[in-house]
Amino acid sequence: xxxxxxxxxxxxxxxxxxxxxxxxxxxxxxxxxxxxxxxxxxxxxxxxxxxxxxxxxxxxxxxxxxxxxxxxxxxxxxxxxxxxxxxxxxxxxxxxxxxxxxxxxxxxxxxxxxxxxxx
Amino acid sequence: xxxxxxxxxxxxxxxxxxxxxxxxxxxxxxxxxxxxxxxxxxxxxxxxxxxxxxxxxxxxxxxxxxxxxxxxxxxxxxxxxxxxxxxxxxxxxxxxxxxxxxxxxxxxxxxxxxxxxxxxxxxxxxxxxxxxxxxxxxxxxxxxxxxxxxxxxxxxxxxxxxxxxxxxxxxxxxxxxxxxxxxxxxxxxxxxxxxxxxxxxxxxx
Numbered sequence: 001x002x003x004x005x006x007x008x009x010x011x012x013x014x015x016x017x018x019x020x021x022x023x024x025x026x027x028x029x030x031x032x033x034x035x036x037x038x039x040x041x042x043x044x045x046x047x048x049x050x051x052x053x054x055x056x057x058x059x060x061x062x063x064x065x066x067x068x069x070x071x072x073x074x075x076x077x078x079x080x081x082x083x084x085x086x087x088x089x090x091x092x093x094x095x096x097x098x099x100x101x102x103x104x105x106x107x108x109x110x111x112x113x114x115x116x117x118x119x
Numbered sequence: 120x121x122x123x124x125x126x127x128x129x130x131x132x133x134x135x136x137x138x139x140x141x142x143x144x145x146x147x148x149x150x151x152x153x154x155x156x157x158x159x160x161x162x163x164x165x166x167x168x169x170x171x172x173x174x175x176x177x178x179x180x181x182x183x184x185x186x187x188x189x190x191x192x193x194x195x196x197x198x199x200x201x202x203x204x205x206x207x208x209x210x211x212x213x214x215x216x217x218x219x220x221x222x223x224x225x226x227x228x229x230x231x232x233x234x235x236x237x238x239x240x241x242x243x244x245x246x247x248x249x250x251x252x253x254x255x256x257x258x259x260x261x262x263x264x265x266x267x268x269x270x271x272x273x274x275x276x277x278x279x280x281x282x283x284x285x286x287x288x289x290x291x292x293x294x295x296x297x298x299x300x301x302x303x304x305x306x307x308x309x310x311x312x313x314x315x316x317x318x319x320x321x322x323x324x
Binding site for chain 2: 029031032035036039042043046049050053054056063064067068070071074075078079081082083084089091092095096098099100102103104106107110111114116
């Protein structure tokens with residue numbers, strides 16, 4: 001079925017009817033097994049986050065540099081796999097990134113303005 | 120083949136973008152939600168160390184308890200995506216099972232939040248006690264309301280699937296609710312780190 005759709009889309013692309021990369025789903029969504037694999041990674045990352053909270057005093061300045069990448073990784077895994085942005089049309093990603101980047105930029109400027117990072 | 124292609128293109132791409140506008144609107148909505156939660160999280164960060172009287176975060180947060188809540192919400196994301204997967208495979212009984220499991224996990228999370236709020240209140244932290252209380256309850260309260268709305272959407276999906284009222288593409292409807300649910304999960308991923316795991320000034324345990 002997927003192969004038929006690919007051929008179909010290729011045919012449309014060959015006649016200039018669509019951009020082959022601008023289809024609703026760029027790739028097939030993952031299987032249940034892959035979702036479970038992603039979930040295990042998320043659980044491991046969360047466990048690391050919680051574990052390092054208990055040893056944050058000993059970690060000193062390393063605590064936040066370890067914590068933030070874990071948060072970003074978890075966020076990205078959910079968005080890319082569970083929300084299918086990795087597999088769906090790129091325009092959906094652009095829509096979401098527009099708001100996300102706007103929010104991060106805007107509020108980072110607000111925090112800088114109030115010198116939050118210097119306190 | 121080309122004629123068929125044109126016919127199919129005409130049928131499938133009724134929208135000007137060639138994409139389902141419902142899904143596009145959902146992503147736009149989630150994009151705007153980033154701004155909403157961004158404002159609430161920023162306000163919390165801005166005032167996190169500004170309270171002039173307690174209770175302070177380090178005095179009342181129970182990280183072990185909140186971690187369990189986080190695992191519950193994380194698990195609900197898995198069950199949600201499994202229900203989308205079942206819907207795409209047109210396995211309706213499994214889809215309903217995972218939807219109900221997701222709703223149950225969501226209810227567990229909200230119940231946990233209500234318990235947490237109650238215990239914080241008993242320890243002297245009301246919404247008007249200090250800046251920490253105001254920003255904390257507003258942020259996590261808004262998130263809790265979003266989870267509650269998500270639960271209602273999940274239960275509606277189950278009821279509509281039993282009544283056979285999910286339209287021609289039930290998987291699409293489940294996927295849309297799934298996007299909302301996962302968004303609620305990613306917001307919690309940020310809240311859990313920024314609010315609970317980042318130490319604040321004030322008396323430490």
